[in-house]
Amino acid sequence: MEITSRALVAQRKKAYSRRGVYLWFIAPAVAVIFAVIVFPWIFTLWMSVNDWRIGSEIKFIGLENFATLATNTRFLSTIPRTLYFTVLAVILPVILGVFAAEVFHQNFPLRGLLRGIYVAPMMATPVAIALVFTMMFHPQVGVLNFLLSLVGIPKQLWVYSADTVIPTLALVEVWQWTPLVMLIVLGGLASLPTEPYESAVIDGANQWQMFRYITFPLILPFLMIAIIIRTIDALKSFDIIYVISQGGPGTASETINIYLYLQAFSFLQIGHASAVVVVFFTIILALAIILLVARERLRWNR
Amino acid sequence: MESVNPVRKFEIPYRLNRFFGRVALFGAVIAVVSPAIFVFFWMLSLSLKNEIDNIAYPPVFIPAPPTLDNYIKIFSESNYVLYAYNSVIVSGMATLIALLVGVPAGYGIAKGKAQGLGMLIMVARITPGLSYLIPLFMLFRALQISGTLLALTISHLVITIPMVVWVMISFFEDMHPELEEAALTDGCNVWQAFYRVAMPIARPGIAVAAILAFIQSWNNFLFGVVIAGRTTRTLPVAVFNAMTFEQLSWGPVAAAALVVTLPSLLLTIFVQRDIVTGLAAGSVKG
């Protein structure tokens, strides 16, 4: 923080002595967080070492749930699938989001309204959107296949084929969440200094060069934020997949979260499901840490 | 937003060819906005047609004549007014509580450099919502509040609190400390410095936090499915009720989807400027 370089030592000491006071600001939140967030974590950890199917006795079984998971091919196959979905649902929104941000950074009539419309998908209820997309994807009567046929592309199976279901679901995710990336990048663009562009224009740089060598490095920190948020949310994506494909066809779109839901609420295997939560959580945490470290590095390099 | 954009004055040299730039921009705007417009248009279209037109191929784009049957059906079968009321109460209360405890917490964490707590919030933010569900459900059972709006509100705190705290931490961290320092030197206590100085400056951040938290809570489906009861159901859960077993129900489903989504869409159109301003002011820089 800048204060260290600027402020007096005395001030720092004073600030340090105030730390105790700041804890009072945090206390109510901590109390609530313990009740509704930390308690469930502990409960889940405890359940993950028990065998419990709703409706039968709870039995302590140690790490057996985890051992079962380690050899359960159906569960194991959900991990690469989840990552595949996540990669698509992160990279595409980032590329498209930067493009859209550049567009909305320009001046044109009705910009406010159009930007509002563009942002709307991210605020729309996922369940509702997913239901509408399901109808649009129908292989025989869906409107998307009709639109494709207008430009001579043959009918696609969308979510009705094991090969295309993940990219298609990612497409819905892209549709819904690219606006968030756009907003974050737009915030970044707005904060850019003007000097580099001035000198670049004088040097005769073209638009692409200006983007590549000035804009891109400057918005990179914003992009990192977008990537982190997107990665976490894509990993956790549930509503859209649950509503559109329910993990199908077969298990072709069964991500960790869908598998977890199936175990917990369809099969009522709370112990098993809790173990899945623990593993899932570890994966998300690991990825988040990797991304945060990457971001810190980026900061240092600047 | 228009007023805070420093690049604006640069637009003329930035664009090499004004006319082609204009056409290209026009095309780009259309390309960017059309997917959103199309999906919402299709939702509307489906909701205004009867089933035979909804499954027709080639598809019927403009309902002729449009029918309100789907809306009549869903409103006569489900109490959407009640569900909307529940949604407003649950999301509103969850957001309000999150702001009450979350804004000071964000301030405290940022100023007190309580990194551990910051991490806790981060971890809470990344935990899959599903994993809270079972323990909370058991807790509510034990407290005998299962199925009440109170229980639902508490469960939604899981969504709103991390969101608010998380946005506020980065906002307060980025805020220049001189003003508060000055206030403190002038004899304000820490609370006054927060309330009188930091809070007003952070207003755009608070707005973003509130909007994001509210919308995330509004759109949440999972908690409602398991925790809500018949009279405490929220709107997203109600969409599913438009699907009747053994009946084709694309029209009613689309109508219900539209009814549920409409409030957040309208809210977006009205507040998107605040979100943009808030984000520009650095609320997600972290």
Added chain:
Amino acid sequence: MSKKLTRREFLKRSAILGTGVASAAILNACAPTPEPTKAPAPTAVPPAPTTAPAAPTTAPAAPVTVAPTAAPKAAFDWKRFKGEKIEALLIKNTQGDIMVKHLKEFEELTGITVGADQPAEQQQRQKLAVEFASGQTSFDVVYYSFHVQKRLFGKNKWVADVRDYLNDPTMVAPDWDWNDFSAAGKAWSTEPDGRIDAVSNKIDYCIVYCNKELFAAKNVPLPKTYDDIVSAAQKLHDPSKNIYGFVGRGLKNANTMLWCWMLLGWDIDVIDSKLNLNTTSPEAIECAKMYQNLMKNYAPPGVGGFNWNESQSAFALGQAAMWMDGVGFAAPLEDPKSSKVVGKVAYVVMPKGPKAQWAGMTGDGMGVSAFSKKKGPAWYFCMWAASKAMLARSFAAGSGAQSRNSVYTDPDALKSLVVPKEWVDTVVASGKIGRAALPIIVPVTEFRDIFGVALNNMIGGADAATELKKATDEFKPILAKSEA
């Protein structure tokens, strides 16, 4: 006439239904004798411990329909629970819609206020399981599916034994007539130990919906055997014209129904009463191959993602020559607002398989939550919901096969029937060859899911025998654990 015949036939076929020795007891208990619950069989169920909570004057074993006013104090009164409030957890389906639509009648009749809820089927099943398991329920009455939840509920005793009420003339409306319920309906709701968990509302049979126009155009006769189905699918399949020979559920979980329905044609249950899995038997493999053949070669592209919903759309648009599914889907097909095949549908009784002809059945009913504090009023609601008038309404709306024999001859219902008369004939004919399609086990959902994945893989071209073997290996320990 058809009423009597049906009843006898129902009785005959339900010999298949029950599990093990106990089924004999069930059968006798369900036979149309004046004694509703006491079975004269050797494994007779002991007289119900008449513990009807609100009825101290229980008249044990008084025949319900004979002497309702035998004891002056024991008169039945619909208004007995006036002023009470109950919660009913129904499902969003036609049956539930009809109950909600006529709820006022019940409230006026009894003075009981009902909060009726109708979540979508999947959510409802999850909700009630979680609530039951936690030992408290927010509902007093629950609508559930025997083919999915019978064993789960029965094993855990989650619903109250309604024999207490059936045996108590003060708790049963004189004209309600328990004996009007079909034997199959009674058998569905009876547990192996003789408890009666629910009042059966409806029973559905698997039938084949055929598009008469498409069959006539190519002069193909309606199918009478499984071979006919395959050859008709082959002859009528014409993807260039957007016509497909066959359509059915391909989505995992849902598709297991189809395979189990078809398997009955080989005269075996997928899991027998001793819990032996027949899932890798030659018959099961042959059946899976038939499923694979129909779905892979003659169904619309993307059928692997089809549930009843998409299948129904394809058939309603006239794009599928045949559609195999439950009998309850007829009404939308006969509604010009949602169908292009109005008047063109032949409702074909499930054809004869290589070994036998059975119509696979599923069933729904209503029970009283064992945790309810208002069991009496809850029972009144179950009774009303399965009354002659109510089931006749469901019948007229084309919502599957109702559990009461009398509805099929109800003149008013027949008059206001939204589906053709042939449909009724098919229902009645199916009733004579009905047989439970899904195993009566606790982990039905896992069963449907695991074998559903296998069947779905087959549509994609996987080998039937290998997939079934894999699924069986995966499912076996789950079954063993659940019954341990």
